[in-house]
Amino acid sequence: MAFDPIEFIETKKDGMKHRPKEIQEFIRLLVSGDLPEYQAAAWLMAVIFNGLAFSETLALTQAMATSGKVYKWDTDGPPVVDKHSTGGVGDTVTLVVAPLVAAMGMRMGKHSGRGLGHTGGTIDKLESIPGFRTSLTEKEFRKIVNRVGCGVAGQDKSMTPADGILYSLRDVTSTVDQEALIASSIMSKKLAGGAMHILLEVKVGSGAFMKDPESARSLSKLMIRLGMASGRNVRTVLSSMSSPLGRAVGNALEVREAIKVLKNDTPDDDPLKRIAIEIAARLASMCGFGKIHQTRSRARSCLAGGAALSRFRDMVSAQGGDEAVIDQPEKILPHAGKILEIPSTSNGFLKTCNALIIGELVRDLGGGRKSKNDVIDSSVGILIHSRPGMKVGSGDVLCEIHTNGRISNSEAVQRAESAFKVVSRKPEIPDLFI
Ligand code: URA
Ligand code: CA
Numbered sequence: 001m002a003f004d005p006i007e008f009i010e011t012k013k014d015g016m017k018h019r020p021k022e023i024q025e026f027i028r029l030l031v032s033g034d035l036p037e038y039q040a041a042a043w044l045m046a047v048i049f050n051g052l053a054f055s056e057t058l059a060l061t062q063a064m065a066t067s068g069k070v071y072k073w074d075t076d077g078p079p080v081v082d083k084h085s086t087g088g089v090g091d092t093v094t095l096v097v098a099p100l101v102a103a104m105g106m107r108m109g110k111h112s113g114r115g116l117g118h119t120g121g122t123i124d125k126l127e128s129i130p131g132f133r134t135s136l137t138e139k140e141f142r143k144i145v146n147r148v149g150c151g152v153a154g155q156d157k158s159m160t161p162a163d164g165i166l167y168s169l170r171d172v173t174s175t176v177d178q179e180a181l182i183a184s185s186i187m188s189k190k191l192a193g194g195a196m197h198i199l200l201e202v203k204v205g206s207g208a209f210m211k212d213p214e215s216a217r218s219l220s221k222l223m224i225r226l227g228m229a230s231g232r233n234v235r236t237v238l239s240s241m242s243s244p245l246g247r248a249v250g251n252a253l254e255v256r257e258a259i260k261v262l263k264n265d266t267p268d269d270d271p272l273k274r275i276a277i278e279i280a281a282r283l284a285s286m287c288g289f290g291k292i293h294q295t296r297s298r299a300r301s302c303l304a305g306g307a308a309l310s311r312f313r314d315m316v317s318a319q320g321g322d323e324a325v326i327d328q329p330e331k332i333l334p335h336a337g338k339i340l341e342i343p344s345t346s347n348g349f350l351k352t353c354n355a356l357i358i359g360e361l362v363r364d365l366g367g368g369r370k371s372k373n374d375v376i377d378s379s380v381g382i383l384i385h386s387r388p389g390m391k392v393g394s395g396d397v398l399c400e401i402h403t404n405g406r407i408s409n410s411e412a413v414q415r416a417e418s419a420f421k422v423v424s425r426k427p428e429i430p431d432l433f434i
Contacts, residue, residue: 006039009039012047015050027064044169047178058226060180060188061226065191067160079287080108080196083110089120089207089358092261095125096273099262101283102311103308107145108151109150110153111154111156112134128255134154147318152319166181183226200235202237202238205240205243206242207243237433239432239434240432242352242355243352243355245271248384252333259312262308263309264303277303280299281296334379336381339401340401340409342397344398349390351388351421351422353384361382365377381402384399385400386398386420
């Protein structure tokens with residue numbers, strides 16, 4: 001029987017289940033342009049109200065994954081791994097993890113996105129390095145990943161076109177926050193990327209998509225099931241994102257921060273360092289490189305001994321970037337015109353630094369986009385001096401605002417101040433890992 005889009009929408013509107021074949025047909029017609037977007041939008045809204053069963057979510061994920069180019073990696077080289085972090089603030093994990101896993105004997109060829117809304121994008125960060133190219137042909141990308149062990153490219157337009165269409169529609173029809181739609185969107189891209197071992201970091205908290213641990217756990221379970229049913233080894237790690245992960249928020253500032261971690265120039269309790277080590281160690285363990293305590297110590301020594309830094313240098317140079325960024329990041333990376341310091345007005349302990357407020361402020365300083373075509377200023381951002389739980393004295397600098405005046409200084413200062421909450425008694429700070 002021929003596929004009838006109206007009936008397809010009606011089935012979901014009435015809370016009934018689609019057969020996998022119908023979902024495949026829906027995706028095929030959507031990508032070929034034979035199904036209008038308004039019908040897809042109506043279906044998405046029906047999914048918001050009535051959800052998708054696992055069999056439907058799996059069919060949707062696989063149909064989206066195969067709607068465009070699917071990467072296949074040779075199986076005789078080092079294992080190919082991938083990671084994904086659900087959007088965070090001050091989250092520079094990929095810049096550290098990619099060279100770290102390469103140093104540990106894995107390959108990571110990552111397709112990354114640009115920032116949208118209050119969360120940053122890896123591609124925007126890397127492009128603050130003069131000359132760095134993120135637009136690579138498949139051939140160039142493969143060559144770099146196979147030679148260096150890691151490479152980061154922008155989203156390949158010919159991959160998962162179905163997700164591209166649905167994601168843009170969801171963005172403008174208030175249909176983003178549905179578990180099955182989020183899981184299928186993320187997993188379709190991971191399946192198309194071709195890695196056998198995939199670690200998903202799901203962030204929880206005010207700065208993340210998932211506001212509470214229960215919904216994050218439920219999303220995790222679903223993504224693991226989708227991956228396993230598609231023949232991939234998938235694990236997840238839940239981490240807290242109520243404060244920005246790293247000290248730096250903003251493109252060039254985050255690159256500087258990542259280089260610091262790669263130079264092993266940060267303390268062991270540095271959250272960015274901890275999370276990068278944990279992700280790399282778990283991936284290595286998933287690849288059969290040893291028990292988690294062994295791979296953790298291997299990850300630490302690859303950072304401490306400079307092996308990860310050396311892979312980063314090779315990747316920057318292979319992708320056309322100025323290698324001097326590693327030895328002299330302050331000189332090579334762009335600088336903002338003005339730095340405003342925000343001092344604490346009281347004595348006590350820092351309770352929170354609101355990731356959402358910081359993320360939105362950096363976006364409005366010019367570090368991110370409100371709509372797709374906005375041009376970003378990679379030099380602006382916020383450098384946080386104090387982490388939640390730390391003692392602060394009146395007059396101590398809580399953070400620096402790096403600005404070029406896209407919003408007034410008084411507005412920037414007032415918004416930055418509102419992100420920090422100082423209390424008199426030492427607060428309980430939840431651990432990074434949940
Ligand atoms: N990230 C994605 O790629 N897709 C979603 O739906 C949500 C987050
Ligand atoms: Ca019919």
